Amino acid sequence: MIKPSPDTWRILRRGMAGHDVAAWQAVLNLPADGQFGTATEAQTRLFQLSHGLKGDGVVGPNTRAAVDPKLFAPAPEVIVSGLPPIRFVQAKYWRWMDRKVVDWIVLHSAEVWEKPSSAEGVASYFLNPPVAASAHYAADCDSIVQCVKTEHIADHCGHGNDRSIGIEQAGYAKQSEAEWLDAYGRQMLGLVSKLVAREAKQWDIPLVKLSAADIIAGKRGICGHWDVNQAFPNNTGHTDPGPHYPWGVLLELAKAA
Numbered sequence: 001m002i003k004p005s006p007d008t009w010r011i012l013r014r015g016m017a018g019h020d021v022a023a024w025q026a027v028l029n030l031p032a033d034g035q036f037g038t039a040t041e042a043q044t045r046l047f048q049l050s051h052g053l054k055g056d057g058v059v060g061p062n063t064r065a066a067v068d069p070k071l072f073a074p075a076p077e078v079i080v081s082g083l084p085p086i087r088f089v090q091a092k093y094w095r096w097m098d099r100k101v102v103d104w105i106v107l108h109s110a111e112v113w114e115k116p117s118s119a120e121g122v123a124s125y126f127l128n129p130p131v132a133a134s135a136h137y138a139a140d141c142d143s144i145v146q147c148v149k150t151e152h153i154a155d156h157c158g159h160g161n162d163r164s165i166g167i168e169q170a171g172y173a174k175q176s177e178a179e180w181l182d183a184y185g186r187q188m189l190g191l192v193s194k195l196v197a198r199e200a201k202q203w204d205i206p207l208v209k210l211s212a213a214d215i216i217a218g219k220r221g222i223c224g225h226w227d228v229n230q231a232f233p234n235n236t237g238h239t240d241p242g243p244h245y246p247w248g249v250l251l252e253l254a255k256a257a
Contacts, residue, residue: 011058011059011060012024012036012058012059013036013041013057013058013059014036014037014038014040014041014057015036016036017034017035017036018034019034019088019090021034021035021036021040022034022090022092023090023096024036024040024044024059025040026094026095026096026152027047027067027096028040028043028044028047029095030043031092031093032090032091032092032093032094033092033128034090041057042057044057044058044059044063045057047063047066048063051063051066053066067096068098078146080194080195080198082194082257083144083191083194083195083198084142084143084144084191086137086144086145086146087143087145087146088145088146088147088149089120089123089124089126089127089145089146089147090127090147090148091123091126091127091134091135091147091148091154092126092127092128092129092134093126093129093132093133093134093154093155094134094147094148094152094153094154094155095152095153095161096152096153097151097152097153097162098151098152099150099151099152099153101163101203102150102163102164102165102199102203102205103163103164103205103220104160104163104164104165104205104210104215104220104221104222104223104228105164105165105167105196105199105200105205105221105222105223106156106157106160106164106165106166106167106223106224106225106227106228107167107169107192107196107222107223107224107225107241107245107250108135108156108157108166108167108168108169108224108225108238108240108241109168109169109170109171109172109173109175109240109241109242109245110122110138110168110169110170110171111172111173111240112170112171112172113170114140114141114170114171114184114185114188115140115170116140116141116142116143117140118138118140118141118170119138119139119140119143119144119145119168119170120138120140120143120145122135122138122145122147122168122170123138123145123147126138126147132155133155133156134147134148134154134155134156134166135147135148135154135156135166135167135168136148136149136150136154136156136165136166136167137165137166137167137168137195138167138168138169139167139168139169139170139188139191139192139195140169140170140188141170141184141185141187141188141191142187142191143191144191144195150165150199150202150203154166156168156225157225157228157229157235157236157238158228158229158232158235158236159228159232159235160215160228160231160232160235164228165199165203167192167195167196169188169192169241170184170188171185171188171241172242173238173239173240173241173242174242175242175244175245176244177244177245177246179244180244180245180246181246181249185246189246189249189250189253190253192250193250193251193253193254193256193257194253194254194257196222196250196254196257197254197255197257198257200222200254205220205221205222206220206221207221207222207251207254207255208221208222208251209221209222209223209247209251210222210223210227211223211227212227212228212230212231213231215227215228215231216231222247222250222251222254224240224241224245225238225239225240225241226238226239226240226241226242
């Protein structure tokens with residue numbers, strides 16, 4: 001992990017904008033739009049007073065020390081062997097958690113056309129979606145964009161959010177297996193499988209496909225949004241990544257990675 005030097009941290013105050021502002025807003029349970037306005041300032045004062053600090057509405061070293069200074073460092077591109085550089089574009093909706101355990105990697109279809117720019121398009125959508133929505137990663141045939149750090153929580157699968165990492169993939173839940181395994185799909189699955197292998201290793205998640213019954217039983221592994229919905233009554237109504245998603249191919253590639 002890249003550990004920032006203290007001199008790279010900004011003192012945050014009203015009128016500023018950026019990823020570090022969004023990180024601070026998430027701590028305050030505010031929409032993380034990255035704009036330090038009057039609402040953020042007011043909540044900052046309340047946070048400071050509740051922690052025995054001077055309520056000046058300015059996020060300096062003492063206020064940072066009450067949370068986690070790693071939140072306020074610029075997010076560098078992540079370099080992973082066999083993958084293109086993973087750019088970070090902070091989603092608007094996410095929750096700060098600093099998780100130590102993740103149980104599932106949840107795969108989605110983003111319901112967008114299969115294009116080389118699809119991952120960037122999904123990340124752009126997460127900057128200001130009409131409803132609370134985000135995922136940790138978005139992937140297409142030649143790129144991966146990270147939108148929420150994996151130690152924190154993204155809004156991608158309802159009741160399963162707290163325990164999972166979400167990966168959005170270009171394509172549609174209605175696709176046939178042949179459409180998932182066309183030239184574009186195989187290139188994307190090659191990237192997604194390496195990402196899944198990396199996250200599974202980091203979080204000690206078994207590379208096994210989970211059913212809804214497995215999730216209910218408390219097992220850990222890889223699943224789809226549909227499996228999570230089946231496990232939690234009254235969860236979101238999504239069926240992605242669809243009945244023809246090539247789980248066998250994805251897991252075989254992930255294990256090889």
